[in-house]
Amino acid sequence: MTEKKLKVVHYLNQFFGQVGTEDKADTGFMVKEGPVGPGLALHKELGDRAEVVATLICGDNYFSKNPEQAGEEGFTLIESYQPDLFFAGPAFEAGRYGISCGTICKTVGEKLGIPAITGMYEENAGMEMYRKDAFICKTGRSARDMNKSLQEMTRLAFRLLSGQKGGNLVSRENLPKPEEYAYFPRSILRNEYTEKTAAERSVDKLLSKIKGESFESEVVLPKFEKVEPPAPIRDPSTCEIALVSDGGLVPRGNPDGMSGRGNLRWTTYEIDDFLPEDFKSSDYEIAHTGYFPVEVLGNPSRLVPVDVMRDLVKEGKIGKLHPTFFSTSGNATVSRRCAEMGDEIGAEIKIRGIDAVIFTST
Amino acid sequence: MRLEIESIDIEDIRAGSKTYAQDHVLYINPKEVEELILKDNRIGSVDINLVYPGDRVRIVNLMDAVQPRCKIDQFEADFPGFVGRLRITGSGRTRSLRGVAVLVSNPDTKRKYSALLDMCGLAAELSRYGKMRNISIAPYIADGTEERDFEDAVKIAGLKTAVYLAAAAEGHPVDEVEVYDLDIPKLEGKPDVPRVAYYYQLYSPQHDHRGIPDPCFYGTDVRDLMPTIIHPNEVLDGGVVGHHTIRSLDTYTIQNHGVIKELYRRHGRDLIFAGVVCGVANIDPVTRKRKALMAANLIKNVLGADGVIVTKIHGGMPHVDIALVGEECEKLGVKTAVFTQPLISVGTLADTLLFNNEALDLIITVGATFERVKLPLEADRILGGTAETKVFLADPIEQHAGDPIIDMEEMLIAGVHDHLGGANIIVKEY
Numbered sequence: 110m111t112e113k114k115l116k117v118v119h120y121l122n123q124f125f126g127q128v129g130t131e132d133k134a135d136t137g138f139m140v141k142e143g144p145v146g147p148g149l150a151l152h153k154e155l156g157d158r159a160e161v162v163a164t165l166i167c168g169d170n171y172f173s174k175n176p177e178q179a180g181e182e183g184f185t186l187i188e189s190y191q192p193d194l195f196f197a198g199p200a201f202e203a204g205r206y207g208i209s210c211g212t213i214c215k216t217v218g219e220k221l222g223i224p225a226i227t228g229m230y231e232e233n234a235g236m237e238m239y240r241k242d243a244f245i246c247k248t249g250r251s252a253r254d255m256n257k258s259l260q261e262m263t264r265l266a267f268r269l270l271s272g273q274k275g276g277n278l279v280s281r282e283n284l285p286k287p288e289e290y291a292y293f294p295r296s297i298l299r300n301e302y303t304e305k306t307a308a309e310r311s312v313d314k315l316l317s318k319i320k321g322e323s324f325e326s327e328v329v330l331p332k333f334e335k336v337e338p339p340a341p342i343r344d345p346s347t348c349e350i351a352l353v354s355d356g357g358l359v360p361r362g363n364p365d366g367m368s369g370r371g372n373l374r375w376t377t378y379e380i381d382d383f384l385p386e387d388f389k390s391s392d393y394e395i396a397h398t399g400y401f402p403v404e405v406l407g408n409p410s411r412l413v414p415v416d417v418m419r420d421l422v423k424e425g426k427i428g429k430l431h432p433t434f435f436s437t438s439g440n441a442t443v444s445r446r447c448a449e450m451g452d453e454i455g456a457e458i459k460i461r462g463i464d465a466v467i468f469t470s471t
Numbered sequence: 472m473r474l475e476i477e478s479i480d481i482e483d484i485r486a487g488s489k490t491y492a493q494d495h496v497l498y499i500n501p502k503e504v505e506e507l508i509l510k511d512n513r514i515g516s517v518d519i520n521l522v523y524p525g526d527r528v529r530i531v532n533l534m535d536a537v538q539p540r541c542k543i544d545q546f547e548a549d550f551p552g553f554v555g556r557l558r559i560t561g562s563g564r565t566r567s568l569r570g571v572a573v574l575v576s577n578p579d580t581k582r583k584y585s586a587l588l589d590m591c592g593l594a595a596e597l598s599r600y601g602k603m604r605n606i607s608i609a610p611y612i613a614d615g616t617e618e619r620d621f622e623d624a625v626k627i628a629g630l631k632t633a634v635y636l637a638a639a640a641e642g643h644p645v646d647e648v649e650v651y652d653l654d655i656p657k658l659e660g661k662p663d664v665p666r667v668a669y670y671y672q673l674y675s676p677q678h679d680h681r682g683i684p685d686p687c688f689y690g691t692d693v694r695d696l697m698p699t700i701i702h703p704n705e706v707l708d709g710g711v712v713g714h715h716t717i718r719s720l721d722t723y724t725i726q727n728h729g730v731i732k733e734l735y736r737r738h739g740r741d742l743i744f745a746g747v748v749c750g751v752a753n754i755d756p757v758t759r760k761r762k763a764l765m766a767a768n769l770i771k772n773v774l775g776a777d778g779v780i781v782t783k784i785h786g787g788m789p790h791v792d793i794a795l796v797g798e799e800c801e802k803l804g805v806k807t808a809v810f811t812q813p814l815i816s817v818g819t820l821a822d823t824l825l826f827n828n829e830a831l832d833l834i835i836t837v838g839a840t841f842e843r844v845k846l847p848l849e850a851d852r853i854l855g856g857t858a859e860t861k862v863f864l865a866d867p868i869e870q871h872a873g874d875p876i877i878d879m880e881e882m883l884i885a886g887v888h889d890h891l892g893g894a895n896i897i898v899k900e901y
Contacts, residue, residue, distance in 0.1 A: 279597060279881060280844050284901045294900040298816050298823065300842050300881065300888075301899045307810065307837045308729035308892030311780050312667070312737055315808040318833050319665045319778045327897060328811065328834040331821035 115159035115270070118187050119148045120197035120213050122206045125252075126166030134205075136168035138179075140186050147255055151196060154263045163190050165213075172209035174366045180212040187217060194266055195221070199228025199258045200235060202250045204373070207235025214243035224269040228258040231293070237443035238371050240293040244269070247291045265290045277302050348464035351431035352380075353454060355439030356405060356412040356471045357397025367396035367438045375437035375450050377457075383434060384415045399440035400471045412469055431463050439470065472562050473652040474704040477543070477645040481570045484521050484604045492640035497571060499606065499636065507635055508610055513624035515613035520854050522574070522605050526590040529850035530607050531860045531872045533586035533885050534622070535575040535629045535713050536600055536721040539568040541637035549634040550709040552690020553627050561651075561704025566637045569646070572600050572723055573636070574885070575629030576609040576855025577715075581618060582680055584863050586717035587872070588885045592849040598886035600723075608632055609855040619683050622715050626686075630712065630722070651704050651735055655746050666745040668776035668805075669703070669730055670766060670796055673711065675752035675789045685714040698750040698766035700773065703731045706747065718785040719812075719840045719881075719888035729893030730780050745774040750796065752789035759792055767799030778806040782891055785840070785882065787814055787825060794826035801830035812890070813839040813898050820900055836898035837890060840882035841865075847876045 123133040125146045144152040144161035152161045165186055172179040187195065195217045197210035210227040218225035219242070228246040229236045236245055244265055248258040268285045278284060279300035287294045305313070310327070317324040342348050359367055360383065365376040378384075393409055395402035410416040413434060421427040435454050439447060458466060480495055487498035501519045508517045522528050542548040543564040547555040574588065588600055595601025610628050612621045660666070674693050676684060684692035688711055705711070706728050713721040731747070738744040748769045753759040770776050779800055783793045790811060797807040809831050813823035816839060824834070853860070858873025863883060870877050881887045888894055 279887065279896065280842060281593070286899075287901060294819070296818055297901040298813055298818065298820065298839055298898055299901050300839050300896050303895050303897045306729055306733070306893055306895050307835050307889075307897070308733040308780075310897070311730065311808040311810065311835045311892060312733050312742070314833055314835070315667065315778045315780060315806060316665065316737075316741055318806045318808070319667075324833060326832055326834045327836045328820040328824060330824070330827065330829065330832065330834075333827070 114157070115193040116190060117155060117159050117161045117194045117196060118163050118165060118190050118192040119144065119151060119161050120165045120183070120195070120210065121146060121148070122203070122209065123166060123168040126164065128166055128168070134168045134170040137171050138165065138167045138183055138186055140165055147259065150256055151259050151263070154259050158267070159194060162192070167209060169203070169205040169209065172212070173205040176208055176212045176368065176371070179209065180216040183213050184216045184220060188221070192221070193223055194270065195223060195225040196262060196266070197225070197227040199246065199248045199255070199262065200233060201228075201248055201252060201254065202230040202233050204234045207233035208238065211235040211239025211243055211245070215239055218243055224266050226262045226266050228262050234373060234443060234446050236293055237445060241296045244295070245293045247293060261291050265292055342465050345427050345465075346425055347428045349429040349431050349462070350418065350427055350465045350467060351433065351435065351458060351463045352413050352415065352418070352469070353435040353466055354413050354469045355437050356469065357395045357438035357440070358405065358409055358412055358436055359394055359396050361392055361394050363394060363396050369396050369398035369438065370441050372396065372438040372440065372442055373446050375435060375454055377433045377435055380415060380430065380432050380434050384409055384413065386419070397438045397440050397471065412471070414467070414469065431461070472654070472702050472704050473650065474561050474708055475564045476567050476649045476651070476707070477564060478567045478569050478647045478649070479640055479643050480646045481568050481604065484571060484606070486521060490636070490639040492643040497568065497636065497640065504606070504608070504632055504635065507631055508608065508628045511624050511628065513613055513616045513621050514610040514628060516611045517628070518609040518854065520607045522590050522607050522854070524590060524595060524602055524604070527849060527851045528590045528854060529848070529852070529872060530574055530576060530588045530590070530854045531585070531856035531862070532576040532578050532580050532609070533574060533588060533717055533855065534577045534580065534715050535626060535717065536723040536885055537573040537575065537629050537633040538723045538726045539571060539573065539633045539636035540709065540726065541566050541634045550630045550712060553686070553712060554630050554634055557689065559705060560708040560710040561702050565708055566640060568637055568640055570603050571636070572603055572605045573629050573633045574600065574605045574607045575625060576607065577622060577625045578609050578856050579612045579621065582716060584716050584718065584883060586883045586885045587862060587879065589846065589850055592846065593844060594846050594879070594884050597844070597881070598884055600886040606632065606636070607854050619681060623686065626712070626715060651707060653703065653735070653738065653744055655702065658743055658745065660743065665742055665777040666775055667734060667742040668745040668770045668774045668779045669734060669747045670770065670779050670781040670793075671706070671747055671749040672781070672783045672789055672793055673749050673751055674714070675784045675786050676754055677752070677786055677788055678716075680715065687712050687714055693751055696749070696751050698748050698762055698769055700769055701747050701749055703735070703744070703747050706731055717885050718883065719838065720785065720890045721885065724889050724891055724893060727893060729889060729891045730782055733892070734780070745776045748774070752784060752786070752792040759795055763792070763795035763799045766796045767803055767805065770800055771803040771805050776805055778808070780808050782810045782837070783812065785812070785890060790825040794828065794831060797831045798828050807831060808833045808835055810835045810837045810890075810892065812837055814841055816842055820898065837892060838888040838894060838896040839898045840880065840888045842881050843878050844881060845876055846879055848873065
């Protein structure tokens, strides 16, 4: 008697889903029966045990504009197929695609409790954002690595489905070893049985250290970047000062699509239009789910101190308030992207010849 | 100092009318054990049970586990300050019974923490004691005895039972003799063989029950101990015992000290075992600094070590003390390997560090002892307490020994983890 084949649903973006390139990135969700594009290779890889019954496709922009909502929308389409297994991508180094693959794996994994697997290149922002919530196999930068990536993803999927108890873990959980199955660790720490006792390991490693040989610490120290504070400005009355905030202050309707959590964007607003003296609370919203926004909505100057700056300019204590406000939302955003945004905003501030910046956070 | 540990492998234990060992079977007269324990008038009564792997038994309120051992060639010399008269341990001959432990419960405990062991199911599988034949003793408090005084009595009852059982095995052929011979004053250097010392953090004051420290060192507590050089044999031979709770540490673990035994095993070949400095964790930073400086100085300038292994006692705060000892050693040019216990199960290993110093670049993860496992109730007998005995969990819920399933931090399952490096456990990122 042959076992019934396991049902697989596969997620792809518009490009790999063969809808179109960047011009089709705003396309919403669609479902095609059976495998599409890389799904054909995946289908082959699954062999007799499983088959791709449907492919879910969505445009990169459509998804990344509101990932959480898109994840839910995609999930309702997946759910109807009652899959045993879910794959997304792999996304390689494509950032928006990484986020959609991560989001949808997280949603499917949490709601259906089935293995949900994707693949990304290590620098993909989606990796840091979703590795805790999804199994993300390590891939190369580009689709040249497609076949190998799909093989790894399939191997991990079958290992997870095996229900094998982790005999190497004190807790006996079914967790494959990340290095053995080439996936990014999910930020879980577990006691594992080893051949050598802690005492034996410590003596071995200490002897290597004493002899000046290489040794491997069981905890690699975190590296903290040292940031030297700049010299203070000498005379504020001659300076032009800009305001930057990560509190998620945006015009009502959030036209630039800033995310409330895990946001990857920053934008600028002209202060005279955006924050006039006769502001109306109803003109704003807060794209930040990490704090209670009522006080800021009551008066945005509580977050971005435009009122005080205007007074100080009038009093001659400050030379000039820079007319542009730099806004972003910093809430559970991966630190790598935060640093990038800092570099981008910093470069813009330099070009504009601004003398000093006031950062306000929440 | 030369210590010979003569081990006898015990393959079975049986109740009998006389206590003796024959053909690897230890016969135990429970009546005699009871009489021995009841000689202490702080104890009103005692339950004694023999338990075996596979028994549907759950043992609760555990405060210690002890390997049966006695001195062969010295009189009243066992566990000095607790059982025997005060003297320095670590020389001569000691009989040791392998495959058997005395499991000591305090059914009257008022502590938040106490350990547990099932002789069947997952806990037995994870625990070294779950695979051994054990004597469970559970003394009850005598009227009028003060709580902390009674705890000391229970502790000593366990140690006395261990001595009594080992003494009764006299005449049984010895299966193995281990020699621990280290003449520190006459240690000879060898070219290219480094001198390695051991820093032993014995105790932390943060868990003192009712503000009183547990005695664990020649009959006394060590709260105010200055860094002190001891001979490693003193540790193996009963000079140091467990605290009044099992948190990945008990007397059995100390008697079989992982790091000390490993340093001995490599001594003369890969390294010269330069000796042991013991110390404690501290509450205030000035004391911490003073003792770290003193410890590092002893390790470098008295023991002449090139490297040191630094282990820690249970808890978060003691990480800071061992880090400071490590930093001061590294400043003096002594290379360090520092043990840590990750206290969280989420994040990266780097997130678990409670210190950050580039010199402390060799860290050994001895085990994440707060990790939890679920234990279904497979026992039909509960020893050392009742089905209503509270079982500690950090969450704000109350669970009891007789619940269908309990959530256990692994440090409270006797014989799973070992702060002293004897367990084959490492912490990894998944």
